[in-house]
Amino acid sequence: xxxxxxxxxxxxxxxxxxxxxxxxxxxxxxxxxxxxxxxxxxxxxxxxxxxxxxxxxxxxxxxxxxxxxxxxxxxxxxxxxxxxxxxxxxxxxxxxxxxxxxxxxxxxxxxxxxxxxxxxxxxxxxxxxxxxxxxxxxxxxxxxxxxxxxxxxxxxxxxxxxxxxxxxxxxxxxxxxxxxxxxxxxxxxxxxxxxxxxxxxxxxxxxxxxxxxxxxxxxxxxxxxxxxxxxxxxxxxxxxxxxxxxxxxxxxxxxxxxxxxxxxxxxxxxxxxxxxxxxxxxxxxxxxxxxxxxxxxxxxxxxxxxxxxxxxxxxxxxxxxxxxxxxxxxxxxxxxxxxxxxxxxxxxxxxxxxxxxxxxxxxxxxxxxxxxxxxxxxxxxxxxxxxxxxxxxxxx
Ligand code: DGI
Ligand code: FE
Ligand code: FE
Numbered sequence: 001x002x003x004x005x006x007x008x009x010x011x012x013x014x015x016x017x018x019x020x021x022x023x024x025x026x027x028x029x030x031x032x033x034x035x036x037x038x039x040x041x042x043x044x045x046x047x048x049x050x051x052x053x054x055x056x057x058x059x060x061x062x063x064x065x066x067x068x069x070x071x072x073x074x075x076x077x078x079x080x081x082x083x084x085x086x087x088x089x090x091x092x093x094x095x096x097x098x099x100x101x102x103x104x105x106x107x108x109x110x111x112x113x114x115x116x117x118x119x120x121x122x123x124x125x126x127x128x129x130x131x132x133x134x135x136x137x138x139x140x141x142x143x144x145x146x147x148x149x150x151x152x153x154x155x156x157x158x159x160x161x162x163x164x165x166x167x168x169x170x171x172x173x174x175x176x177x178x179x180x181x182x183x184x185x186x187x188x189x190x191x192x193x194x195x196x197x198x199x200x201x202x203x204x205x206x207x208x209x210x211x212x213x214x215x216x217x218x219x220x221x222x223x224x225x226x227x228x229x230x231x232x233x234x235x236x237x238x239x240x241x242x243x244x245x246x247x248x249x250x251x252x253x254x255x256x257x258x259x260x261x262x263x264x265x266x267x268x269x270x271x272x273x274x275x276x277x278x279x280x281x282x283x284x285x286x287x288x289x290x291x292x293x294x295x296x297x298x299x300x301x302x303x304x305x306x307x308x309x310x311x312x313x314x315x316x317x318x319x320x321x322x323x324x325x326x327x328x329x330x331x332x333x334x335x336x337x338x339x340x341x342x343x344x345x346x347x348x349x350x351x352x353x354x355x356x357x358x359x360x361x362x363x364x365x366x367x368x369x370x371x372x373x374x375x376x377x378x379x380x381x382x383x384x385x386x387x388x389x390x391x392x393x394x395x396x
Contacts, residue, residue: 001096004033005089005123007073007082011047012172012193013060014185016163018067020128024101024156025066028126032066033101034089038080039073046205048198050074059188083115086122098123104130104138107153110145120151128158167215170208172199174298204299209251212299221257227334228253231350232326238351241322249309249327252299256290264290271296273311282379288314315383316362318390325354332361340364359391 004024006017013035021033037053047053054074061067072088073080086098100123102110107127110116119125127142138155145151163184171181172193181190193199204212214222229250236246256264261283268275268286271293279285292311295301309327312320316328333347340346342364350357366388369380 001031001093002029002099003089003093003096004028004030004099004101004126005036005086006033006101007036007038007085009047010035010037010053010057011165012053012168012185012189012198013057014163014165014168014189016184018060018064018186020101020156020158021067022064023158024099024126024128027156028099028124028154030066030099032068034068034070035061036070036073036085039076040079046202052192052196052198056189056192059192060186062188081114083113083118086119090122099126100124101126101128101156103128104135107138107141107145108135117149120145120149124152124154126154126156128156130158164211166207167211169199170204170212173202173204173208173300174212206247206251209248209299213251213255216255216259217257221254224334224336225251225254227336228327228330231330231334235326235330235350235354236323239322239326239354241326245303245306246309246323246326248301248303249306249323250330252295252301252306253291253310253313253327253331254287255299255310256294257287259287259290259294261286267293267297278379278381282381285314285381288312312383315381316358316387316391317383318386320358320387322354325358329354329357329361333357353394355391355394358387359394362388362391363395 004021006021006024008017010017017035021035024030025033035057037050037057039050051074054069054071057069061069070089072085076084082100086100089098100119102125104127107125110119110125113119127138129138142151142153142155146153168181168185172190210222213225217225229247232246232250233243235241236243256267259267261280264283264286265275265280267290273289273293275286275289279289289311291313292307295307295310301307305321305323308321309324312324313327313331317324320328329346329350333343333350337343342360346357346360349360362384365384366380369384372379
């Protein structure tokens with residue numbers, strides 16, 4: 001028999017895994033594929049309990065006659081090593097051939113695995129080649145492993161079927177049917193995850209926030225957001241501010257940027273934020289307040305300091321906290337910005353004196369707003385003005 005083996009954290013298992021297993025089975029005439037959820041992973045922290053991941057795989061493959069599940073790794077104490085798993089499987093299937101299904105990334109990591117030569121000697125490697133992982137050097141790497149260790153490596157074109165477990169987890173955390181998780185994950189798995197509250201109580205991680213943001217923001221806005229994150233991170237370290245909080249605030253500061261005016265107003269009202277006439281006439285201003293609301297509503301942010309930083313990132317305000325100052329400043333000076341000849345000077349000032357930097361930014365913003373056509377002059381938000389009045393003493 002030719003037996004496929006697919007290992008993984010499966011947190012959760014999704015249609016991408018099932019698709020790859022099926023495709024490998026067809027392409028290489030495998031008799032069956034064994035799914036092996038990892039136990040304690042030494043590579044990843046913070047994964048769901050092995051018992052639940054095992055159960056989700058079991059549910060997902062229930063209707064596939066050629067798919068099996070193995071608890072070899074789940075219930076093995078300590079770290080999970082593939083070489084040991086294969087040695088175990090050889091005892092059960094002494095006459096059979098193994099096909100170990102991996103992703104492109106894993107191909108580049110295998111040389112660091114325990115007893116990897118043993119794996120190469122005892123299994124053919126099937127590399128599921130995903131569109132988004134088009135690493136130029138993969139064929140070279142495969143040739144190198146073949147030559148040096150006698151590895152048998154085959155590529156499996158897995159087309160564009162690309163499910164992101166990160167995005168799935170994030171979508172499950174916000175319970176958002178809008179993200180078509182049904183199309184990417186078997187119903188039984190979604191039901192199980194919801195029933196056991198596997199994802200809804202854990203705070204969202206940076207990569208999960210980013211995965212969700214990419215659905216709402218244009219690529220240029222994502223680049224800007226990452227620039228703000230990088231700058232804010234650097235300033236937080238210099239000025240001794242909580243880096244994690246700063247990064248979350250930076251990631252989310254423009255999260256509502258492309259919402260319609262109506263949706264922004266709704267979000268503000270829902271969270272009791274006042275909406276002024278001036279904001280209704282200049283709905284662009286609303287994205288900061290709506291963003292603060294969305295951070296709570298969708299991303300589960302409960303920290304009032306992060307909320308404050310997002311809320312005031314466009315106008316600033318008198319007496320900003322260091323966190324709010326850093327987001328306000330980073331938004332203006334991140335590396336992708338080039339709207340003012342003074343930016344390099346501001347970038348230097350930010351490292352030494354946040355108050356002085358904010359003063360300069362506010363001064364320039366007011367000048368810029370003032371230079372807009374006449375009918376827009378009135379649009380200066382009173383908070384921007386108050387912030388300037390407060391910070392202008394730092395200009396000296
Ligand atoms: O969202 P970003 O583009 O990253 O940056 P932002 O949130 O600082 O928004 C920038 C825009 O906000 C910019 O076009 C100037 C405008 N702005 C800042 N303060 C005021 C303002 N617009 C009005 N109408 N009134 C203000 O007081
Ligand atoms: Fe903004
Ligand atoms: Fe911004």
